[in-house]
Amino acid sequence: MTRRQIQTSRIFWWGVALSGTIIVLGLLAPVLAPFNPWKVTGQPFEPPSLIHILGTNDAGQDILSELFYGGRTSVLISLSVAVLSMALALIVGVVAGMFSLADKFLMRLIDAFLAVPALLLFLLVSVHVPLNSPRLIFLLSLMFWPYPARMIRSQVLSTRNRKYIEAARGFGASMGYMTFRHLVPELYPVLFTGFLTRLRSAVFIEAGLAFLGVSDPTVKSWGTMLHFARQYLYLGRWANWILPVAGSIFCVVLGYTLIGQSIQGMLIRGEA
16 A cells, blocks of 8 residues: 555545545534534524524524534544554454463453444443443443454464564564564554444444434434434424434445545555
8 A cells, every 4th residue: 555546546535535524523513613502592493594504403402513513522432432442452462463372361352242242231331320422432442342353363473473573583572572563564454444444333333322312312412413303303304404414424434434445445456
């Protein structure tokens, strides 16, 4: 994967444009939102106007401001989950691949996590404690790390016996030096595609859980907007309330997917 390949990939840049636009709008929500999304700024169910571009919701809150802040929540949660889960996967995968004694235990631990139904875990937790953003990030990270950890372990197992690794070991290189100097660079494709996959999945699952009413209803997110909007479908408010949220989720997920597919295609062509 070279810089030239990235520069000439239209799919890559379409993905960057789609996901990047949503991310920037979400991160700049305090600046771009015309109103405080938690304050009542109009009458309930106002139609779109110059003051409220997307109208107001059932509580008289500005829908456009909710959309910006909902994107901020989804972006921050997905980024946190992707970073934490891939960091944990990297640690476990490298340790399992480099140390045979820890390999068996860690692989059984991965199997145990993969056997747990994620939705059941979220429902059980939400019954006993409120599923706020930090708890949601923690649980999603716990559920997302096993599969990339297994892929990283496989890559480490195929890399650790190469001649340059053995040469570095013969010259007395420490385990830390060999890991960060030789092993981790070989893992960049796995780490990057795994990171994008975790981003995409976190956005979709967070929205789905909020839509089901499992997450914190006081937090502005795309899922909570859909959760409350679906109760008023009979009023015909789907065009200015539901479509912008669904379109935002679609764009950011599609953007991550296009970036991941374009990079995977570049890697395959490069290896061929």
